[in-house]
Amino acid sequence: MAKVHVNTTVNGDAVEFLCNPGETLLDILRNDLQLTGTKEGCGSGDCGACSITVDDRLVCSCLVLAVEAEGKKIGTIEGVADKDQLNVIQQKFLEHAALQCGICTPGLIVSVQALLKENPNPTEEQARYYLAGNLCRCTGYDKIIRAVMDAAETMRGAA
């Protein structure tokens, strides 16, 4: 089958790639663009480890076809920090020990960024429901929620 030529933007960089019509954006990011920070935990949209943004909308990249990236703005974990300067959310995850194994962390940080963009002042319950699509098996979520609430407060203070 003929490959499709796609022009898109990833973390601000103009990117073009060839893909099969059935390939997921997750596979292209990981295997063709070598952006392996986005993880695959289930391939069915249940775990959130592959969370990215497409035109600022939070999605599971395992459920997006690569051809759908045409003309869009893609945001991945690799674009969250400013060079080596961590974003507040990343910093708070470290301060609160909100990761153990770290496999869910990239997806969670992308999701938290989307949450705080939509709602800079979430309640604990709102944060828990917004992040219900991001599974973490190590932490019991306690320290993740603390990191999110602390990051929200810090970002509100800085705004």
Next chain:
Amino acid sequence: MKNTNEATDASHYKYIGTRSIRPDGFEKVTGRANYGADLSLPGMIWGKMLRSPHAHAMIKSIDISKAEALAGVMAVVTYNDFPSVSSEIVATGEGTEDLLDLARNLMADGKVLYHGHAILGVAAISRQIAEQALALIDVEYEVLPAVLDVRDAMAKDAPVLHEKMYTEGLAETPNTASNVASVVELKKGDVDAGFAQADVIVEREFYTPTVHQGYIEPHACTVRYDEHGQSMVWCSTQGHFDVRATTAKLLHMSLSKLKVIASEIGGGFGGKTTVYLEPVALLMSKKSGRPVKMIMDRDEVFKASGPGSATRNWIKIGAKNDGTITAMQGKLHYEAGAFKGSPARLGGMTAFTPYDVENMFVECYDVVVNKPKVAAYRAPGAPQAEYAAEMIVSELAARLAIDPIDFRLQNAAKEGTKTIYGPKLKRVGLVECLEAAKNSPHYQQALKENQGRGVSSGFWFNIGGSSSVTLNMNRDGTGTIVEGSPDIGGSRASMQLMAAETLGIAAESFKTIVADTENIAHNDGTGGSRTTFATGMAVVEAAKDVIRQMKERAASVWNVNVDVIDWVDGVAINVGGSEKLSAAEICATADRTGGQISGQGNINARGAGPSFAVHICDVEVDKETGKVDVVRYTAIQDAGKAIHPSYVEGQYQGGAAQGIGWALNEEYVYNDKGILQNPGFLDYRIPLASDLPMIETVIVEVPNPAHPFGVRGVGESGIIPPLAATAYAVSDAINAPITDLPCSPPNVLAVIQANS
């Protein structure tokens, strides 16, 4: 939000007990850390497994001709491609396995034993072509009846999985094959005499379902076979030295011809202590002459990696009216999955160990069924047996009208208590945990309507084992800690704190790396809560070795005897004079005083300290639907000494969350033909952020005398108490006994309706 409690003991340490930023944190929050699926090599091809659609069947024939003819297919590998394998017990992760079982679990040998059992592997130039090739393979099966529960498996005339398996541990060796692999009895005192003294006796049988560790990262590896040089395996594992040992053994390679690199690991909980892909990938690499990558799909992880045993456990406990427990008895049945080796015996060893009771007797049955071969799951075997025992203990306390914590305190195991498995307990912290539970704000809080409370203790041994560490000092006085224990939950940070404390040099001065199998001597895997204890001990030994060398260098510079040199806060001091040399100064001039400085700590750690835990759970039950919400939860556990309190709390909270999932929702659902119905995270429902409250923690510190800083392992005990704490809370809320897990809405509703 409530703050978690600080450690109960104000310590005199400078670095230990601080909440430093983990050294691997930057890579992990930026996506730069590389996990099992993240390595690609030039010329690499993709491997996939063909898996059985049946739970139990003979393989009549396999036709791979169409698959082999497909353009892009590079290798097809079946069981017959393995070099000859014979029965031999080998160490894997937290226990031992029979090499022959391991090989037959990797790939079916003429007979499939569970839904998802691997039949062959295909490697092709893309994942898509490998999947297309699988669809072109014709396998002819003769389907056999499946056994899916210990009752069916032990029934007279049950279909037998292994024609040559005869029950071990019976007085007389049986002459017919059976699904019961072994029976083990553990005993102390005389339970009949004990029950004769009891005023109240409670007995019930409990069921716990098959559950999965549920690590978010699927099994994955990238390998390269090299006939003449050194073959390489990159994989996500808790123990890369164990992967090397079993893979080399299966493929008849010497250890020096195989290098295993542990990637960052995306969760394991005991499930990544054996091999599922690596030997097959190497065989495909050998056949194709290309590097091979394999990644399990999520449904393969559920179907064909090792879950935790389903169990049917009968428990009987008797007590006097004054609250003295007189006898404890159990008959435990653990599903092993398709091959022998469930942790039934560990269940028997742990079930009653929180209690100082004279008379105990447990029978442990290891039973094979047509489900995947079980693997270790966090305190393997303990949660199921202790769940049953703790449910009865709570019920007895209620019958005797004694507070459940007071009842546990009255009968609590302590230093000198003789265990059912033989040795007496050394200094342990169960009483301290129970007292902390009793004094917790949580325990003082009144319950509301439709709410219930459960309390449970939990015991796990922890292990020591082989750890090797090299501490290389740099010329500027900083250092690299080279360890071989995969960091599954922040252990690099703990290693740095222990090195810093020993040497008196700031923790940030160190970099910790997890070396591959050829850059450090053998290390047992990360399991049994051993890493901070045993590898930590090795770090301390390596640091002491560095101090010894530094003192010698200072003595040679000052031309004095080394005995007059003190080491204080990272500085050598001449006690007899005023000279001082810092570590940085000694390292900068090391070439002039005898060469570079490097410390070694290669140990087999003894004296692992058991960690007791006590949890309190409050639930609210919707009596219309049977839905259970956890409204407050407190986890209390003896850490011995918390090296990094945040990661200790994290272990308590993570264990609690997994245990709550086990109690409330998680279960493998099979149809009557043994086909798994819920191999995905949508239907196998692990706890979500929206399912849980904050999990309060109390770190109790009763130091382990065998560790330089008093460390006990903390990784496992925390998954034990949630089962009974949560299920008893449900029972308390609905005023009816719970015996079967999970307490999912339909199950709870059925109990409510049956008791109304």
